[in-house]
Amino acid sequence: MNIFVSGGTGFVGGHLRKALLERGHHLKLLVHRPSGSYEPGVEQVEGDVTRPETFVRHFAGCDAVINLVGIIREFPSRGVTFQRLHVEATRNQVEAAKQAGIKRYLQMSALGTRDGATSRYHRTKYQAEQFVRDSQLDYTIFRPSIVFGPKDDFINKLAGMIRTLPAVPVIGDGKYRLQPIAGDDVARCFAMALEMPETIGKTYDLCGSTRLSYNDLLDCIGRALGKSHVSKIPNPLVLMKLVVPLFQNIPAFPITMDQLLMLIEENICDGAWRDTFGFEPQDFDTGIRGYLQ
Template identity: 70%
Template sequence: MKIFLTGGSGFIGGHLRRELLSRGHQLRLLVHRREAKPEHGVEFVEGDVTRPESFVGQVAGCDAVINLIGIIREFPGRGITFAGLHVGATRTMLDAARQAGVQRYLQMSALGTRPDAISNYHKSKFQAEELVRASGLDHTIFRPSIVFGPRDAFINLLAGYIRSYPVVPVIGDGRYRLQPIAADDVARCFALALEMPETVGQTFELCGPDRLTYNEMLDTIGRVLGKSSVPKLPNPLGIMRLVVPLLQGFSFFPITMDQIAMLTEENICDGRWRDTFRFEPEHFLPGISKYLRP
């Protein structure tokens, strides 16, 4: 297949590129700036997903569109918003696929996305999903949990705290559960879906085999880094709700209330996606051991 891919230069995008190329697919990758180093099987298309006129003609001739574009945090002053890059970009890509006559469409969403979501992030993801479901295209939607891998943001951030500080701050009591999944496993699901007609019209929640509390996750990362224990400093949610809104507008501040809401409401699933894709996902400890070093 020839696949038009957006978000392919990001963390998960890099894993998906390798997976698709290994299966013999050709990629047409939307980028802001063409990479100097050519890549076999990859055609770079310069454009901006918020400006469809910059790339829409390049979707023609493709067999499928995959949209990975997403942000975890808004910076409205710089034009970086959930509405623009989740909802607006999805609308643009659906229109581009329809204009080009491309019927197969895969969408990256997020675990926790639902109609009554408490976070603006998940609300915007659900709005984007609704556009996909109403598009008339042969779509598949994926909702991964926290994704780990060599270039991930979240696990590497926590590892940096553990390496650098004698005590690691914990939001709330740290007992909320998470179910991280490997980036390679997410990429594999996307690639397999292209070969599986039974995935059309379906939404899959993707999570790994290990259901860990936030405290357990910190301790697991600490073991990989050679620490027998990770001292933790709980930060009561009541205090966070007073302080974070005052500082979250500054880029140097590490967290927003939206992110706190997503973290503390838990991020787990039942793992039924394995009934369809029929492979065992990688466990968290051996997975992070491949790229975190003491």
């Protein structure tokens, strides 16, 4: 297949490019500035998902579209907002696919996305999903949990804190649960879905095999780094809800209210996706040891 991929230059995109190329696909990779650094079989096309006139012509000759575009934090002064990058970018690509006569469309959303979600991140992801569902395209939507791998942001950031700080701050009691999934496993589901007609019109929550409280997650990362104990400093949730809104617009401040709300509401799923795709996800403890060490 010839596949148009947006958001494919990031962390998950790196895993996806590898998975698709291994299956013999040719990729049109949307980039802001072309370079010579991508793999054979990848054609770089210049454009911006928020400006359809810059990329619609590149849909010609493609058999499928994969949209990985997403942000975890807004920077409105730079035009980086959930509305633009989640909702408008999706709408632009859905319309471009319809105009080009492309039927197959895969969308990356996020675990926890739902109507009436507490965070703006999840609410805009849900709006984007609705554009896809209403498009009459042959769509598949994936909602991954926290994704881990050698170039991830979340696990590596926590590992950096554990390496350098005498104690790691914890929001609330740290008992809220997470279920991380490997980047290779997310990419494998995307690649397999292209060859599985039964995934058309479906939405899949993607999570790993291990549920961990946030405290247990920190301990697991600590063990991977060779530490027998990770000291933690609880920060009362009530206090954090007062402090974070005051400082979240400062780029260097490590968390926003959206991120806080998503963290404490948990990020787990039932693992039913395995019934369709037929493989077991990578073990979290083994997976992070492979790159943190």
